[in-house]
Amino acid sequence: MNQRYRPITRLGLGGTGLGDMYHTTTDEDAKATVDAAWEAGIRYFDTAPHYGAGLSEHRFGQALRRRARADYTLSTKVGRRLVPHLPGEITAPFVGALPFKRVLDYSGAGVRRALEDSLQRLALGHVDIAYVHDLSPDALGDTFEHHFAIAAGPSGAFQEMVKMREEGLIKGWGLGVNTIEPCLRALQLSDPDIFLLAGRYTLMETTPLASLFPLCASRGAHVVLGGPFNSGFLAGGAHYDYMPASPAQIEHRERLRQVAARHGVDLPAAALQFGMAHPVVAATIPGASSASHLKRNATLMEIEIPVAFWEALVAEGLVPQEAPLPGRKPVV
Template sequence: MNQRYRPITRLGLGGTGLGDMYHATSDEAANATVDAAWEAGIRYFDTAPHYGTGLSELRFGHALRRRNRAEYTLSTKVGRVLVPDVAGDIQAPFVSSLPFRRVIDYTADGARRAVEDSLQRLAIGSIDIVYVHDLSPDFFGNEFDHYFRIAAGPGGAFEGLVKLREEGIIKGWGLGVNTVEPCLRALQQSDPDIFLLAGRYTLMETTPLEALFPLCAERGANVVIGGPFNSGFLAGGNNYDYGPAKPEHHQHRDRLRQVAARYNVDLPAAALQFGLAHPVVVATIPGASSPEHLRRNAALMNVEIPEAFWQDLLAEGLLPREAPVPPRRAQP
């Protein structure tokens, strides 16, 4: 498979913060965050209709209007169509909503409408990458198979996105999910280009090494790592995958911190750089809702980390032996 979309910078900006996840931010702060990302060399931006019911897309569109469209890569998502609703639709972990509500729709028609609506909110004429959003057991539970059959079957989102790719409206497509299984099934049943996988390939968990990453390498598909800090947990927070961390999470992080202290390594820097060592991974996209947060992420990408630190993680079983580790400083 040839890469159909333009190159992605190794560090991207995730759009949850611009959609007011966990706390509200201002339009001015959102603009300043995107400007800071640009100044740091970031040229990959990810958003979704789900983030603040269009708020993140609207803010990205405004902030990027001053930029040359040929110089950056942008991804958004389908699976939810926004319909007018004066009351809005605030859903945790987002604290704000534009006057729309979300309607689940994994059909080809729904995917096309979602893309066309996103193009208008973003004020651009084409989208580089579109991910099918939250088509995953962690979101749908026992109904996952039902929704996956809709998306993967005749008249489904997969078929619709392949057609949009053929038409040149999008350049590539895949899934944006928090679990491995849907990505494996998509590769087996269709022709995805890239996956945005959140929280599954981090210093806390390396599930994709077993089956997904080898199949991606075989098929020529790429992976973007979302949630490299596991909802901020590896950066010192108390949430893990959008909920309170469990005791075993704290125990694992404590062991990571002990090794980091041994080499005077900033654990968030190691968390951000780790995933990029795998050859199928093209980028990592931590969220940021302020210029200060963004600049810190950019600085962490360039922190020198001793090779011995990574070797100790492998030796102590904190990473599996087959996990590639960074041989040198990561670049933006």
């Protein structure tokens, strides 16, 4: 695959926790989390202006400032500009914010301004990857087609991202979304390098297998998996895709737990390792708001899981036959 940006470590650190998602995190805990990630060998960090209205970016900038820039890969996102607003716009699922509010802007000028502002918060001269954030029906509702037309238009985000890549402000770009359809359209209309896809390729759902992953493979694009626990659900939480889990989702998780128990497998470990078996997947980035969470994720990634467990998931219809699995060759 043609990779313009720095290689990504297979386990990354997602920045939602550093943006006070669900609960408040102190600056000290945020720094300790990034330090713990570094000690665990993690060199890929992802953030966004949306996370705490700049709070996550600010904390990453502080924590990474003493690290050599050539030693890590960092991604952030565009599509929301932050404008001054006191005391700060707090919007679910975030419970904290810097003194800004978010303004959607998928124009070329808007994404360039958003990136330049991010570089200021991060105290960096470039980012490795920039994702067009939440350009997706689940985030934008009835306004999605309007915003997508702006982004894909002659003076829109896609064209500007290509220009910024040529200028060296970014090394690669794509979309950061929760659905596959915008990714497919972006591949058809432009030249993205990588996608951050949250929650769609997990032990709960494998929709990208049918169309997105094959197209990425043919175009030389990669995918980073966000939300490998589906908002903490596969790690025992009550939320699925940031909403209370449905009875059907709870039942599916219980079936996974039963198979895991029979094989002596830690289900969160399986959830974290599952997606990495697919050849287009470059990394997975579970969020972590504390050093202890981070260290647990790093440990889960290295736990050895018997092939019999994966085979049982296929036999019981919990994952499709064609899904590449750790220790098992894909069926062709």
